[in-house]
Amino acid sequence: MKISEFQQLIENIYLDRDSQRGVDRNFVWFTEEVGELAREIRHEPRNKERLFEEFANVFAWLSTLASLLDIDLDKTVEMYASGCPKCGLIPCACQYT
Numbered sequence: 001m002k003i004s005e006f007q008q009l010i011e012n013i014y015l016d017r018d019s020q021r022g023v024d025r026n027f028v029w030f031t032e033e034v035g036e037l038a039r040e041i042r043h044e045p046r047n048k049e050r051l052f053e054e055f056a057n058v059f060a061w062l063s064t065l066a067s068l069l070d071i072d073l074d075k076t077v078e079m080y081a082s083g084c085p086k087c088g089l090i091p092c093a094c095q096y097t
Helices: 003-021 023-042 048-068 073-080
Strands: none
Touching: 003 023, 003 048, 003 073, 023 048, 048 073
């Protein structure tokens, strides 16, 4: 499934409800899911099934936010198609402090 197909699927399933909820409240749900993913990443031993579920949830909520804000996620990944958006290299050679 392409990212755009996933984004459309999430719209088909949830857009009516998510639109009523609004961007701010959906963003809160998204950050809660990111927190749940963080908890699973930090948990030892890691449970692959739970990690899989949390990654899926984070991606679904990210897709919802993108749709509500009229952002095409397929286009967002193009930003990295030629390498690092800052230095243009693969692997990135940027110096971080």
